[in-house]
Amino acid sequence: MPSHHVKINAAIMKIWDIDGVRFIVDKRVRDFNVINAVTLLKHIVSLGGCSAEEPALTKLAEKCLDLLMDSVSVWEPWSIATALHSLAHLHVGSVFPGLIHELVRVSVTKAVDSNPQDRAMVMWSIATLGMQKPDVMERLCAASIDQLDNFKPQELAMMMWSLAKLGIQTHEVMGSLCTASIDQLDDFKPQALAMMMWSLATLGMQKPDVMERLCAASMRQLDHFKPQDLAMTMLSLAKLGIRKREVMESLCAASIDQLDDFKPQELTMMMWSLAVLDIRKQIRQPSIRERLGTVVLAQIDSFTARGIGMVIWSFDKLGISPEVVDRLRTASMAQLNDLTPQEFGPWCYTKDALFKMVAGYLLPANLLEEDNLVVSADGSPVRAVSVEPSPLENQDMVRLTTSSAFLEVTQGHGVMVPRGAKIQKVQAGTLQIGDTVIISGNEEQKLTNVDPFTKYAQVYRITFAPDKPVESFHLISDVAILSRGNFSRQTQRGPRRVQHNRSRALDVETIPSTDDGF
Numbered sequence: 001m002p003s004h005h006v007k008i009n010a011a012i013m014k015i016w017d018i019d020g021v022r023f024i025v026d027k028r029v030r031d032f033n034v035i036n037a038v039t040l041l042k043h044i045v046s047l048g049g050c051s052a053e054e055p056a057l058t059k060l061a062e063k064c065l066d067l068l069m070d071s072v073s074v075w076e077p078w079s080i081a082t083a084l085h086s087l088a089h090l091h092v093g094s095v096f097p098g099l100i101h102e103l104v105r106v107s108v109t110k111a112v113d114s115n116p117q118d119r120a121m122v123m124w125s126i127a128t129l130g131m132q133k134p135d136v137m138e139r140l141c142a143a144s145i146d147q148l149d150n151f152k153p154q155e156l157a158m159m160m161w162s163l164a165k166l167g168i169q170t171h172e173v174m175g176s177l178c179t180a181s182i183d184q185l186d187d188f189k190p191q192a193l194a195m196m197m198w199s200l201a202t203l204g205m206q207k208p209d210v211m212e213r214l215c216a217a218s219m220r221q222l223d224h225f226k227p228q229d230l231a232m233t234m235l236s237l238a239k240l241g242i243r244k245r246e247v248m249e250s251l252c253a254a255s256i257d258q259l260d261d262f263k264p265q266e267l268t269m270m271m272w273s274l275a276v277l278d279i280r281k282q283i284r285q286p287s288i289r290e291r292l293g294t295v296v297l298a299q300i301d302s303f304t305a306r307g308i309g310m311v312i313w314s315f316d317k318l319g320i321s322p323e324v325v326d327r328l329r330t331a332s333m334a335q336l337n338d339l340t341p342q343e344f345g346p347w348c349y350t351k352d353a354l355f356k357m358v359a360g361y362l363l364p365a366n367l368l369e370e371d372n373l374v375v376s377a378d379g380s381p382v383r384a385v386s387v388e389p390s391p392l393e394n395q396d397m398v399r400l401t402t403s404s405a406f407l408e409v410t411q412g413h414g415v416m417v418p419r420g421a422k423i424q425k426v427q428a429g430t431l432q433i434g435d436t437v438i439i440s441g442n443e444e445q446k447l448t449n450v451d452p453f454t455k456y457a458q459v460y461r462i463t464f465a466p467d468k469p470v471e472s473f474h475l476i477s478d479v480a481i482l483s484r485g486n487f488s489r490q491t492q493r494g495p496r497r498v499q500h501n502r503s504r505a506l507d508v509e510t511i512p513s514t515d516d517g518f
Contacts, residue, residue, distance in 0.1 A: 005035065021047070065096075169205075191226070211242060376464070
């Protein structure tokens with residue numbers, strides 16, 4: 001590397017705040033080579049990041065794209081992986097899509113020459129940025145599958161997390177990753193152990209032998225688990241319905257010791273897991289129950305309505321502090337002003353459907369049980385007579401967008417549209433850009449975007465009695481596209497009741513994603 005580029009790199013490493021970044025970009029960005037540009041991107045991350053609208057970051061991204069377009073050959077696999085990794089950490093996928101897509105494209109052409117760390121970083125970046133690139137992920141996996149013995153624990157965990165995050169269920173690849181990981185489990189850090197469990201649980205992969213080894217390795221390192229590691233491990237066991245009571249009680253005890261450091265999402269994950277697996281031994285003492293309530297109430301303003309509903313449900317199941325539950329219900333209902341109702345029929349609710357319970361709180365569809373009382377659209381109570389989760393599998397979904405409303409549903413879900421003087425429902429998957437739909441307030445708007453896609457998830461078929469429209473609430477947009485389910489009145493052979501037990505799986509995506517630190 002020429003001496004002036006070496007000097008630029010040395011200057012970059014002396015920068016200790018964003019003002020220094022702005023200075024060197026203004027003065028020297030024209031002279032940057034690839035190493036300088038990537039080094040500065042990585043250094044910005046190490047400084048704690050910056051706003052996506054930061055002008056210096058925009059200039060740096062433009063320089064990276066120029067360098068990429070000028071000569072792909074000077075971009076080594078490590079520089080591509082590091083640039084993508086940095087941009088993913090900075091959460092700028094929607095700000096610099098051209099640069100990111102070009103980096104991903106080039107990463108595939110150099111996959112054979114890249115090392116395990118580079119491939120793992122590229123896969124992690126694609127997943128973190130939420131890019132649906134199954135062909136790219138497949139080629140990166142294909143380039144890695146025969147070399148997994150050379151992968152370090154962190155790299156194996158990153159690959160598994162990436163596939164699970166994008167819902168790419170490849171049993172052969174995940175099986176090979178598990179096999180490569182088993183002999184290295186004692187070298188896995190707590191975070192990597194938790195994320196490996198989360199990956200298997202998210203993809204619904206029942207691997208008893210692997211989970212047994214993961215639990216044993218986790219118990220050996222339990223003193224080093226942080227709140228997120230503890231919460232994700234408990235969630236994974238609960239999601240898979242694995243009733244390892246001693247393991248859960250140990251995780252619970254370790255969590256109580258760190259309870260003041262738990263964030264709202266981690267508290268939600270912990271409480272839900274304990275309730276699903278009915279772990280009560282560690283929380284029988286009045287002092288512990290009181291502390292759980294105190295910690296939740298201290299952070300109540302930071303909980304989402306969905307999170308509050310899940311904690312209420314968990315506290316009810318575990319018999320914890322009725323006084324706290326009452327306060328949580330009040331807080332949950334106070335958030336209704338921030339939500340927009342959608343009308344759904346009795347079938348096909350997504351995980352984002354929040355029901356207003358007669359008891360006075362919001363509950364997501366995947367926690368609703370038979371005989372629960374829900375407030376209907378006209379304010380009267382209706383009873384859930386059946387709750388039927390679909391298998392965890394690829395679902396044909398569609399995102400519908402107008403100038404002010406948004407809806408994400410299965411393609412067979414009914415959406416309300418005007419037909420002359422009447423309003424009727426049509427399947428969401430049949431709609432096209434320019435079609436008119438009914439939004440909140442019974443107003444009409446034209447669709448500006450129709451985006452069909454496939455998502456690895458569950459949907460929930462729910463029947464209410466009496467059969468009335470039920471309000472569900474979405475946290476995604478301020479305005480709703482009105483919809484109803486695909487209820488069929490065809491004759492059935494007999495009433496179908498779905499029995500639920502406390503090990504019923506939770507779709508991990510019901511809980512907002514945490515900063516997993518990879």
